Amino acid sequence: YRKIRNTCRFILGNIYDFDPGTETIAYQNLSELDKWALLRLHKLINRVSKAYEDYEFHVVFHSVHNFCTVDLSNIYFDILKDRLYCSHPQDPERKAAQTVLYELINALVVMLTPILAYTSEEIYSHLRKENDPESVQLLDWPQYKEDYIDEAIEKRMSKILEVREAVTKALEEARSKKVIGHSLGASVCIYANEEWFNLLSTVNNLDKIFIVSHAELREERQRSQNAVSLEELPGIWVEVAPANGEKCERCWIIEPSAEEEHGHPGLCNRCSEVVAKL
Template sequence: GDEILKRVVEGYRRIRNTLRFLLANTSDFDPAAHAVPIEQMVEIDRYAIALMAHFQAEALAHYERYEFHPVVAKLQTFCSEDLGGFYLDVLKDRLYTSATDSKARRAAQTTLHHITHSLLRILAPFLSFTAEEAWKVFQPQGETIFTETFHAFPDIAGAQELIVKWTLLREVRGNVTKALEEARVANRIGSSLQAEVRILASGARYDALASLGDDLKFVLITSAAEIVKVESEAEEGVEVVTSKYLKCERCWNYREDVGTNAEHPGLCGRCVVNLFGDGEKRSAA
């Protein structure tokens, strides 16, 4: 009855909201002029493309066997957990705070462009009107989506290793999110950006976190992140500290260098560089 319908509506809304985000953030992107080659992308973008390609291959295998139901179920999970709950959430900082034409932002848009191409084609067999409506916005010069073949992804070196590594990173991120939520409930922080985290990690977890360098804080959506190497899994944990710094008016990060630029007292150094300099360099996220 009502409960089943409510679930269907929620699932559809999640897919539709994902499409709205993708279309809005690729609206000023022209692949011929702005696309960034795979090898110049930061690691999280390569991971997102590898994950989308993996999901598309799974969906196609189901379609070959006329199994529509698993595709619908997996697609909802993909939109809510892999995209909305992780990649798109992390990406917002780069999309909204990097310079409009910077490589950092264009690489993010290149990734979203690939994801949108693939997602709309996967949707088309069972959400035909939604897929066609979104396709007209996404490719206004193109013909109907039903004349398209499935999206051809660029090759990504070490795609499987990337998926394994980022699955581990997302596991740690889940623990950090839990610790942040506890700090929020205890009124120690408002948003996650008000926090600085210290992660105690061992073995492969430590190596994966350390490889992100300074970009780890962007993956965790905190203002700072530090990792400490411990010997065993039993010693692992997450510590949350409230930032003592001021909040940047533009990117909302709490940073030591907010107010150091006399001409722009409300901005942090990162935003000053992104607005008036060469833009910050990102390697992982």
């Protein structure tokens, strides 16, 4: 229960400045990660709807709990935090994330109503607009959208998340050896065979997905002796080193630009530009 409630609290806390009427980003303009989150949501809607029809309430609870714990908290929210907290409030990528969060919470609040009635009413009280129904009990059931089910995206993201898991294990090993502290203190180099290299070279912002300060992708033939591999993920080697530069006081990313002299001491170039526009 607490995980589901905290998931909803996180979403509500990050859509406080989002106007769905004017700031919604079209599906085709969303990132692959955002589309993946919507894909997982609509698979959940399909599974939960059938479970309610079959009176399998345990399936409802376990499906929603697993979605909140794994798909959202451990993956989507974890990667999203930098975009939500550190981007300019009107950044299109931040608004894209809020678009997805808004759809997530509006679907979850209805699906939870039959089993968590009071909590759902509390959540809905923060979502309800002036002309909306008075109670969450009066809302329409979320509709399953076949257009969001893109198997190619799901397959790509599954592969990328496998690499993310390998990187996470390498970071934990480096942390245990006192090479790094927090993951943002790390610079990661991924050595990949041809198949993995062709996939990962098309992925933007690997550093954000791995939650490190710097991420680099290299071919297998350039592999360092310090790179470690995982038996369950052949073709991938990970090397972890301390990131170069100073810690940005705003986003906590270690960047050489945080050492430079500009209008906002202690901030990286990105944060300095954002603060200047506020």
